[in-house]
Amino acid sequence: MKIVRKNGEIVRQGSSSKLQKFLYRTLIGRIILRLLITKVVSFSMGLFMNSFLSKIFIKGFIKKNKIDLSLCEKKKFKSYNDFFTRKLKEVSYDKEVTSFISPASSKLSAYVIKEDLTYTIKNSQYSIENLLQNSELANQYKDGYLLVFRLEVDDYHRYIFTDNGKIIENKKIKGRFHTVNPIAFEKYDVFKENNREYTIIESDNFSQLVQIEVGALMVGKIKNHDVVDFKKGDEKGLFLFGGSTVVILVKKDIIKLNPIYLENTKNNCETIVSIGEKIGDKL
Numbered sequence: 405m406k407i408v409r410k411n412g413e414i415v416r417q418g419s420s421s422k423l424q425k426f427l428y429r430t431l432i433g434r435i436i437l438r439l440l441i442t443k444v445v446s447f448s449m450g451l452f453m454n455s456f457l458s459k460i461f462i463k464g465f466i467k468k469n470k471i472d473l474s475l476c477e478k479k480k481f482k483s484y485n486d487f488f489t490r491k492l493k494e495v496s497y498d499k500e501v502t503s504f505i506s507p508a509s510s511k512l513s514a515y516v517i518k519e520d521l522t523y524t525i526k527n528s529q530y531s532i533e534n535l536l537q538n539s540e541l542a543n544q545y546k547d548g549y550l551l552v553f554r555l556e557v558d559d560y561h562r563y564i565f566t567d568n569g570k571i572i573e574n575k576k577i578k579g580r581f582h583t584v585n586p587i588a589f590e591k592y593d594v595f596k597e598n599n600r601e602y603t604i605i606e607s608d609n610f611s612q613l614v615q616i617e618v619g620a621l622m623v624g625k626i627k628n629h630d631v632v633d634f635k636k637g638d639e640k641g642l643f644l645f646g647g648s649t650v651v652i653l654v655k656k657d658i659i660k661l662n663p664i665y666l667e668n669t670k671n672n673c674e675t676i677v678s679i680g681e682k683i684g685d686k687l
Contacts, residue, residue, distance in 0.1 A: 406673045407511055410664055450625060453645040458484035469558040489561055489642050497637040497680025501609055504659045504684040508563040508650050510553035511674035514665040523550050537577060547656040555648045560679060562642040563650050569607035570633045576601045601626050609686050614653040659684040
């Protein structure tokens with residue numbers, strides 16, 4: 405899958421690393437993968453990344469990814485996870501009430517939810533019902549949008565609410581820890597199998613939304629804040645070490661999504677979006 409900017413500029417030809425290709429496309433790799441996606445391995449990696457020993461990776465990561473620490477609340481960190489979940493001094497977002505914004509700095513793929521509650525990724529059919537494990541809830545999003553915001557390791561790993569509103573329900577679904585890179589969808593229904601949490605949100609301007617946080621390879625924890633009422637742009641939570649994904653379900657005839665995201669997705673491209681960036685309008 406290519407990664408592109410909204411203007412069509414190609415940033416990278418592919419989003420899969422050599423390691424990911426080895427793990428998901430070779431027999432030996434898939435044998436090793438069975439161990440890596442278990443909770444025990446993910447938990448063990450989490451312990452290490454929370455320890456002071458993991459600080460040795462911070463300097464190299466900052467240099468490689470050109471991280472500007474002057475934008476962050478602090479510049480010294482106790483562990484790699486402390487650095488990985490660093491908080492920005494300020495998160496800007498489109499404040500127009502009719503603007504639908506991105507919850508995270510990420511790579512966006514946009515899908516239409518079909519009549520049979522499926523969506524298509526890499527020529528394979530996947531089910532909203534499997535994603536939510538709730539057929540009644542899934543049926544409410546028929547012909548709506550499934551928006552996938554995939555975070556890579558160099559993205560900001562905190563995410564926000566897209567509108568004013570209140571939380572109706574939270575649910576945790578235990579699972580595995582596959583990578584959320586598109587390569588994993590060649591063999592697995594990642595959103596069905598992975599550890600995830602979803603929140604049913606009654607928003608002021610966009611009806612009922614479902615926001616889902618999906619844990620990924622080597623991500624041991626999804627940390628959502630304990631809130632009921634919230635404002636647009638408020639921080640909803642954060643991911644610990646690794647790449648992760650936020651998924652938002654939007655009902656039919658609620659927003660007018662910028663068509664470039666749907667077009668890019670059809671052309672096998674993910675579009676770079678910033679946290680708080682406008683991606684659509686209220687209908």
